[in-house]
Amino acid sequence: MxxxxxxxxxxxxxxxxxxxxxxxxxxxxxxxxxxxxxxxxxxxxxxxxxxxxxxxxxxxxxxxxxxxxxxxxxxxxxxxxxxxxxxxxxxxxxxxxxxxxxxxxxTPQVKDCREGVMEFLLINHPLDCPICDQAGECKLQEQSTGYGRGYSRFIEQKNVKPKRTLLGPRVMLDDERCILCSRCIRFSKEIAKDDVLGFIDRGSYSTLTCYPGKKLENNYSLNTVDICPVGALTSTDFRFKMRVWFLKQTNSIDPESSVGANTVAWSREGVIYRLTPRRNDEVNDTWMADSGRVLYKAVTAADRLTAVKVNGADSALDIAVHAAGELFKSAAGAVAIVGSGRSTVEEQFLTKKLATALSASTHLVSRVGQGDKILVSADRNPNVRGALVTGLIPALPTAQLAALGTAIDAGQVKTVVSVGEDLFAAGLNATQLAKVAVIYLGTHANATSGTAKVVLPTLTVFEKSGTFVNQQFRLQKFLKVVPGVSGATDDLVVLSKLVAATGGAAPSDLNPLWKALSAEVPALGTVTFANLPETGLLLDATPWAALSFVEGETLHFKPAAQAAVVTA
Amino acid sequence: MFDFFFNLNPVIQGLIKGLAVILVIFPLAGACSLAERKVSAWMQGRPGPNRAIVPWFAYVPFLGRFLQRLGVFHLMADGAKFLFKEEPVPGHVNKLYFVLAPALAMMPAFTTVTVVPFGAYFDGAGHAIPLVLANVDVGLLAVFAVSSLGVYSLILAGWASNSKYPFLGSVRASAQLISYELSMTLSVVPVFLWINAPGTPGTMSLAKVVEFQSLPGFWGGTWFIFLMPLSAAIFLISLFAETNRQPFDMPESESDLVGGFHTEYGAFKWSLFFVAEYSHMLVGSGVFTLLFLGGWNPLPWLPLADFVAWLHSLGGAAFVVHPLFVGVLSIALFLGKVLVVIFFFMWVRWTVPRFRYDQVMKLGWQKLLPLAIANLIFYALAIAWVQTR
Amino acid sequence: MAIIPLERKPLSLAERTYLPAILSGLKTTFARLLRPIETMEYPEQRPAIPPGYRGVPTLVKDPNGREKCVSCQLCEFVCPPKAIRITPGEIPADAPTAQVEKAPQAFEIDMLRCIYCGLCQEVCPEEAIFLQNQYSMSGYTRAEMVNHKDRLYELGGTLPDPHLKWDKKKAAAEHGNTH
CATH class of the missing domain: 3.10.20.740 (Ubiquitin-like (UB roll))
Known part of the structure; x- marks a missing residue:
């Protein structure tokens, strides 16, 4: 740069x-x-x-x-x-x-000015606070405490405007509350590059609306809700769900792509209610994609894995780990590990340890989509670079596990450990999987978890703490938002128990783990989880400069010159 | 009429007498407990127990309602409850002594009743024949001797409970009873000095004391409470302590000892302690009445004989001089006085707060005992002076 | 803070015997004995509830039968023992009170937790929750002691509403400064 x-x-x-x-x-x-x-x-x-x-x-x-x-x-x-x-x-x-x-x-003059502006803004603003979702984070409320007059001198009828206008699938507009600041219009035009919003009419009749025949339906529409200083634009997902003053804010990371947009997860009593962007001027400014805002629903999805299973029957963690250990022993030297670009750096480090202990081959599944040049990159794995940094894989992953398939066909692999990856989706066929015993660590049910010998339920991004390395080689941390669902175990605990089953030892707590990481992964230097800055830490990317990453240009990111811009 | 009874086998006589004691003292103790609840309620501006009613009794006009408001059915309900509720015996107790203690509490309480005269009638010669189950000459001595055995049940209960609060309660009880017995005994000595003139055969009979208070003349008819007020006061205070009544409620002392010696007891065994306490009270009040309140004499300077004669002169009915009527009248007078004394017990209980244990000991040894000794010496000298003059 | 030592007055001989004190105590209790009874025989006799009494919190409806609560959750927020639990919900756009937009889907007050402080009534911007005259609240199970929305409205009934602000809002939308 x-x-x-x-x-x-x-x-x-x-x-x-x-x-x-x-x-x-x-x-x-x-x-x-x-x-x-x-x-x-x-x-x-x-x-x-x-x-x-x-x-x-x-x-x-x-x-x-x-x-x-x-x-x-x-x-x-x-x-x-x-x-x-x-x-x-x-x-x-x-x-x-x-x-x-x-x-x-x-000065008194400035104060008078502010009070005058406030009074004008409040003339037509409805007294909706009890039913308004913005209450508690409303700029108009905040400034009213400082510059409001506490009673109204306005005796005429207030303006009546449409109260429930759907601007798009995710955004609801209450025109009465709008103070005509035009932030949403400017955002659509300048950031989302989707010019659909504008004011019509004049004076107190001014109304925010979509252009005829258009809708606010781009993947960044919910940012208009975030930046709306009042309750005019509300999210249909969060509308009337919970008052913001009950919600606890926890720093998180958007795991949908390698951009690693910084987010805040808002939760109450173990339930996440919404995700909003967190300002990081080096990564996502103050924006995030709509697609990343619904990911919290995966935490309570119906297909969560919540029971440890051995050979399809419910079991206990230690028994399952023991069964996995037996599988490792019976297939000594013929174990393959499919790591994940969705795992945290710490988990990938432990996966690497497990692979070393078993002298197993390691694989990673790549996910490539269309980058939108804003905050969704082509690489839909949030942490492929973490796998490179920790040495889990030496080169960039491929979408299909062709090498693993060949090895299974040749009988060189008897047991496969899959860390959250659906092996069917990754290109292995049923015949190949029938030949191997699969140990599956994951959060949600899929074809692989259905056929796996050992199923070890683990946690989603919102239920654990960890770090991702984004496309800029920026190490960013996220924190546990809600407690894990009953029946699932922290990935780090599961992995460290698996390492222990092979006769090795690896810590499962973040602090000792980061001591080991600092000692064994030179690229991470002396950083620890506790002192990692909120805005992330840029790692030295030179060892991997020769690799051609799939990402195209996005906000605050330009691919290196030699990188071929490939989109699958 | 009574010959039939006196001709019975003495053993059967004794059995009937014992049964009579139980049949009288148990209901009386129960009535006292109800009275206690009512008196305390009224003193505190409450109505007290007034809800329980036997279903069919509710239809009796006026009386049903009246007895319900008076709470008498609570008494029955409590009795039935004590009889039929589960009898818990904690696992850590010494079972034999634990069960023995309440039975032991009843024995001295009932035994003392037998030597307390509760009335009198006149034979043909005009001599007053006291009504008493066992007219022994040692009278008061027997009462003192037997009633002080009552403390053994407390000690046994505390010890057998094998638990610290009952133990503390029983230790307190033993110390307290010994301390106050001294002053109590010393306080009544002047009474017997007075009635036992030198040269005459001595007696400790309680009936004799009443007889003395029935003599004609100013000094003869005087109740001893007027003659020896200090003795009466010391006796009364000691009586409070001996019967473990508030403010000398040390063995029970629920504010610091949970329930004292009976903490581990429940149901019928607990109710036996309860009845024993009330029968001690009844006997104590009876003795106080006999010694200081003129026994069955209706008023000071108005002996029973004169009262009966006056009644006879009023209407001239023959039945008033019949021994049976006189006996019932004397029992009523005596019982009335006893109940007044018991009311006084309750009155004090709901007025005066409980002493601290050290205060109890200090009062017993440093105040009452010297006072009782001084009282004895004063009356001994005074009586000697009066009788030798 | 200064400590002021107070001299205890020496007791006279009579006072040291405590007899005068005990006698006056006996006098007091005996006088009480003769006075009429002060207490109330509760289930048959009921106390007169003074105005401003803080009984069981209830939800009320306005004279038009509209549930006044809009589930703003301020009472839930202010409730010191966290007895109130509200699940907000939306009023469908075709409902007669659609202008209110929001109403509680569920409203629970755990009467085992409630301390009858009245802060919920104080904070309510819609005058929808009131601590009324009901002072006796009992049940056999914990679940019974949780008042649900229906029960809260049943207990609360209808109270006069001097403002009817949402009706005015609807009237304004129908006849007012629209365009």
């Missing part, structure tokens, strides 16, 4: 505090750096600036210079350069930092 050009710093004065910020930075961001909050609705750091909500009005001034001589004009009272304050307030979002800029955000 090319290092960004060193920005030119200018000193600005915000509420009397001097701070050096890059030239051109807007005042809201500059104020945030000194801990001054400038209220705003339409401004969004990742969208263009329109300045139509007028909430971020501030007082602004510049050092006075003599028009003729350009010499600074000094203020005899303070001995400093005199500031020429602009008599009328300016909007902060459209004001860029320049040398000597002075900002005041706490």
């Amino acid at each position: 090319i290092a960004p050009a060193k920005p030119e710093l200018v000193t600005v004065n915000i509420d009397g505090k001097e701070i050096a910020v890059p030239k051109g930075m807007n005042v809201i961001e500059a104020a945030r750096q000194v801990g001054v909050d400038v209220p705003h609705y339409c401004y969004h750091p990742k969208l263009t600036i329109v300045g139509n909500c007028r909430m971020c009005l501030i007082e602004m001034g510049l050092p006075a210079v003599d028009p003729a001589t350009k010499a600074p004009v000094m203020d005899p009272a303070t001995g400093k350069q005199k500031i020429n304050w602009i008599p009328r307030p300016q909007i902060g979002c459209a004001t860029n930092a320049s040398a000597g800029l002075h900002i005041r955000t706490q």
Whole structure:
């Protein structure tokens, strides 16, 4: 990556505090750096600036210079350069930092401005808070506590607008609540590149709507719900499900592709209610794909594996591990392990240990889809690079397990350990699988789990902690959101028990495991799970520079020059 | 009329007498427990037990309702409950002594009743013949001797329970009973000094004491409570302690010892302790009445004989001088006084809070005993002075 | 905080015998004995419930029979012993009260947990939950002690509503400033 050009710093004065910020930075961001909050609705750091909500009005001034001589004009009272304050307030979002800029955000005039804007915004805003899903994370509520007047002077009829408009399959619009900030319009146009939203009519009749014959149905439509500062846009999935103040936020990672979008999982009492993006300016900014937001439903899916099975009969974990150990012994030297690009780095490390202990061959299944050039990449495995880093596989995986099939046909493999991979879907046929004993570790039932000799239920991404290495070779961690379902065991525990069944030993807790990882995987350096930053850690990718990864360009990612952009 | 009875075999006589004691004391004790509940309720502004009723009895006009409000059916219900409920015996107890203790509690309680005279009638010569089951001359001594055996049941119960709270309760009981027995005995000595004039054959008979309070004249008719108020007070206080009544409720002391010596007991065995406590109270009140309240004499300076004569002079009916009527009248008078004393017991119980154990001991040894000794010396000197003058 | 030592007054001889105190106590209890009974014979006699009494929390309907609760879950949030559990639900668009949009699918108050503090009533923005006169609440099982939505409405009944804000909202939608 090319290092960004060193920005030119200018000193600005915000509420009397001097701070050096890059030239051109807007005042809201500059104020945030000194801990001054400038209220705003339409401004969004990742969208263009329109300045139509007028909430971020501030007082602004510049050092006075003599028009003729350009010499600074000094203020005899303070001995400093005199500031020429602009008599009328300016909007902060459209004001860029320049040398000597002075900002005041706490003056009576600014306060009056904010109160005036609030009063106008609330004139037609319905008092829907008890039934509004945005309540609790509503900007209008927040600013009302600071700048609302607490009662209404408006005695006329409020506007009546459509309350339940479906803009698309996932987004519901309540036009009465809309404050016309246009964030959603700008997002669709600029980020999703799907220009479907716009305002019609004028004045208080202005209404957000889709263009005729179009729908807000792109894979990023739910981001409009996230950025809507009020409850106008709501998610049909989350609508009326739970109030946000009950929900616990846990950092997670979107596992749908190798982008590794950072997310927050919102849960209450062991039930996940929604997934929203978490800002990471190096990966996903503040966005995520709609397809990643429904993945939490897999946790409570009906086809979850919740019983340990040996030869199709319910069993206990230790018995099953013992049975697996017997299978390993009977097939000594003829064991193959199918790892997964969906496993965490830690699990892949333990899989590698298991393979080493059994001198087994290792395989990985690749999943390639169409990249959308935004936040879904072509590689639908979130952690193929983790398998490379931990040394589970030496080269990029193929979609079909042709080599494994050949080995089975040749009788060189008697037992196959599959870590969450459906071997049928990965290209092995029933004849081949009939020849081998399968040990299946996985979360959901599939054809392989149905035929496996030993089935060991494990946990989904939301029920465990771990790390993924995304397409940028960025090591990112996610945390356990909800407790695992009854009957399933943490993958790390299962893997370490399997390692123990071979006579080896491997830790199953994250902390000791990371000590071993740091010691045995040089690419990870000295990082540990606890001190891994929230925004992730970029690993050195040079050992794998020669490989041609399948990913195309996405947000904040450009494939290396030699990588052939292949889409299957 | 009574000859039939006196002609019976003495063994059968004794059996009948024993049965009479049980048949009288058990209901009386039960009635006392009900009275206790009612009195405490009224003192606390409550109605007290007033719900239980035998179904068919509810149809009896007025009386049914009245007895229900009075709570008498609670008494029956409680009795039936104690009889029929499960008898738990904890696993850690010494079974023999555990079962023996309540039976032992009943024995002294009933035995003492036999020597307490509860009435009198006049023979043809006008001599008062006391009504008593066993008219022994040692009278009061027998009461003291036997009733102090009652503490053994408490000690046995505490010991057999093999549990710390009952044990503490029984230890307290033994210490307390010994402490107060001294003052109690010393307090009644002046009474017997008074009635046993030098040179006459001595007696400890309780009937004799009543006889003395029935003599004519100012000094003769005086009840001993007026003659020896301090003796009466010491005796009464000691009686409270001896019967383990509040405020000397140390062996039970439910606020610090759960239930004291009977913590491990339930059902009928527990109710035996309960009846024993009330019969001790009854006997104690009876003795107090005999010693200090003039026994069956209706009023001070108004002996029973004079009262009967006055009644006879009123209407002139012959039956009033019949021994049976006089006997029943004397029993009623005596029982009435006993019940007043028992009411006083309850009244004190629901007024005065429980002492601390060290206070009980201090009061017994450092206050009452010296007082009783001083009282004895004073009356000994006074009586000597009066009788030698 | 300063400690103020108080001198205990020495007791007189009479006081040290405690007899005057005991006698006055006896007087007090005997006087009580003669006074009328203070208590109420409960199941037959019932206390008069004063206004503002905080009995069992109930849900109420408005005079038009509309369930007032919109399942905003503020009571669930504010409830100190976490006795309230609400599952929100949506009112279908073709229902007569469709303008309210939201209503509880399930509403449970665990009366074994409830402490009758009245915070739910205090916090309710829709005036839908009230602690009314019901003071006796019993059951044979734990499950019986959980009041479900139907029971809560049965207990609550209908209370007058001076605002009828949702009716006004509907009227506005029908005749108001629409376009």
